[in-house]
Amino acid sequence: MKQKLLNLLLAFGVVGIFSAQGYITPDTNMTYTLDDLVALSPSTISVTGTTYTLVDDLTISASDALIISTDVTLEIGADKRITVFGTFNVTANNAMFTAINTAAPYDGFRFEEFSVINIQNATIQYGGGLRVLTETFTINNCLVTNNVSGVATGGVISLSRGMPQITNNTITFNQTAAISSGANTAVSPYIFNNYIEGNNQANSNRPQINMAITLVDEPIQIIQNTIKGDRNLTLVGGISVSDLLGAGVVNAVIDDNIITDNRYGIVMQSNNVSAFVRNNVIEDNNTQDVPLQGGSGISLIASIEGNNIIASGNEIRRNLWGITLQGESMINLGDNVGNVGQNVFSENGNGGATYALFNNTPNPLMAMHNCWDEANAPNTLADAEAVISHQNDDPSLGLVTFDPVDCAFLSVEDLAFDQLAMYPNPTYGQLHLDQNTSFNHMNVYSIEGKLIMTKHLQAGSNEMKLELNSGIYILEFHGEYNKAIKKLVVK
Incomplete structure (x- = not known):
């Protein structure tokens, strides 16, 4: 009877493998959403509104894909892991990956060699980091914060090969380094325009960006980041x-x-x-x-x-x-x-x-x-x-x-700016300018060069609240004879 039931399930294409490793997609060239996984394995993942709860390990097999294109929260149980051999594509405007209980972190994400990973606009917190074994990895415009040592031990984003892309992220207050690679694994990531603060909360003898050897013909590029201790x-x-x-x-x-x-x-x-x-x-x-x-x-x-x-x-x-x-x-x-x-x-x-x-x-x-x-x-x-x-x-x-x-x-402009006290930087939006003797207005540009706002300045002290999203901005100061450009980091 059991054999007949198994044959019947296979005949109707019921997908998924249940094991000590949680739920494993069947490796049949399928694309899944979280709702699909809820339907296939409700004992592994459930949903209430836009909040999904994962209580066992999840593995995406080599020919399969998990796509998250709508705003969701995925809460993950203590010590549970998401492993990807296939494709993991997060394109929602706001996706959050967090622990069910922030005092009991999940194990993190393991992206196997040859997997294809694209993570956009996500918050990744209270887990064990991202172990990146693939060359095809992009993480952009994400918040990665308050993670611990788990599946990734050297850094919250731990790299192994190729030229992964790490751009426009905020990486803060993780137990381990922000970005790392193994001592004998050649990797040349593009690390651009990230705000990195207070990582390696364990206070071990490691830097916030802790990279080893690189590819011979392709340089590691660490460009336009803020690395604040x-x-x-x-x-x-x-x-x-x-x-x-x-x-x-x-x-x-x-x-x-x-x-x-x-x-x-x-x-x-x-x-x-x-x-x-x-x-x-x-x-x-x-x-x-x-x-x-x-x-x-x-x-x-x-x-x-x-x-x-x-x-x-x-x-x-x-x-x-x-x-x-x-x-x-x-x-x-x-x-x-x-x-x-x-x-x-x-x-x-x-x-x-x-x-x-x-x-x-x-x-x-x-x-x-x-x-x-x-x-x-x-x-x-x-x-x-x-x-x-x-x-x-x-x-x-x-x-x-x-x-x-x-x-x-x-230049005259630089020397004039040296007389101008600008603080705090980084800021949550409040900005003070003191001892201004040379500039009458300030333009604020995005990092892509788009003019966002103009502020008129008076001689002496200026105090202003800048309504800006987190990121890096270019401040352009203008006076009758002077011009100066500085970066501002908004948390």
């Missing part, structure tokens, strides 16, 4: 792209980021690096306040010569060290060939001394056309020498060629 987390750094096992290469583009309030700003540790580090604002990365254990705006470590790192246009302020080089590491901070220099240093120091650049290697460095002491611009060669540690201080160290020094690229 929690100053109570004294072991958490900003960005690391490092080959700790000597297993491969580091090919990186790190441009236009704001990196603040971490243990350190950027670390690259590898014997095979090709990288650009450009136009980053790296400030106040000093939370541990132990100079011999970190605190650099940029730290480079290598055991053999040959790395090719080009750095230009960076603003490096109030870290324990500006830029430090150890072992046999190398960097080009400006030359008369292809690198304009124009890095700005200010108030980087510890123990009562200022260290804009510490070349703790035997290698000579080119470092022309930089402003070494912003507060005392324009600089003299003596001003630069006073904040650079190199062969002139210790004959065993490499010589830094820093002549000519140059603060002229700090």
Whole structure:
């Protein structure tokens, strides 16, 4: 009788496998909605209104797809996992994935190799993170917050291969790092325009973006993100792209980021690096306040010569060290060939001394056309020498060629803006402008360049409430003779 019933179910195409692993779709090239899954396995998933409740593991098989195109909340039971071998496509305007009980997190999402993953406009919270084993992965305009170590252990978004796309997200206050990869897995993600704050709440010795080796021919791109630390987390750094096992290469583009309030700003540790580090604002990365254990705006470590790192246009302020080089590491901070220099240093120091650049290697460095002491611009060669540690201080160290020094690229507009106090940044919408002497109006643009609003400014103090969604905006200040542009992060 049981055999006859099984044959009858198969004949009518009743789909789904029930096992100790929860519900598994039958791998028959089917596309499912959550409502379909409720009908097929009501003991696994149920629905009330637009809230779905998953009480067992769910697996989407290799030829199957789960599509979420309407606004829903999916509550997931403690330690339960969603595993995808096929397609997982979230295109709703507002989808939420959360725990049934926020004190009992679900295990998270595991996206297997060859799965196709597209997650848009979702909130992912109180789970065990996203273990991404596939090359075909996009997460865009999502909030990923308050997750713990679960199926993903190294980072709340844990990557393994290919060129995944991580764009326009807010990633905050997770127990682990925000984004990570395995020590011996080559991956080159595009990490663009994300707001990243207070991750690695476990306070382990890891940065918020913790990447290892990359693809040889395709760089990891970390562009236009804000990486803000929690100053109570004294072991958490900003960005690391490092080959700790000597297993491969580091090919990186790190441009236009704001990196603040971490243990350190950027670390690259590898014997095979090709990288650009450009136009980053790296400030106040000093939370541990132990100079011999970190605190650099940029730290480079290598055991053999040959790395090719080009750095230009960076603003490096109030870290324990500006830029430090150890072992046999190398960097080009400006030359008369292809690198304009124009890095700005200010108030980087510890123990009562200022260290804009510490070349703790035997290698000579080119470092022309930089402003070494912003507060005392324009600089003299003596001003630069006073904040650079190199062969002139210790004959065993490499010589830094820093002549000519140059603060002229700090335009009249930049200097005028330096007199203007703008806070808080990041903000929830309230903005204060003090000591305004040069600007009469401010334009607010989206990151795509669309004009959102114009505010008229008065001399002295200005206080305003900006009704803006979370994200990064461009503020353009105008005066009779001056113009300045700055980024604003809205939480």
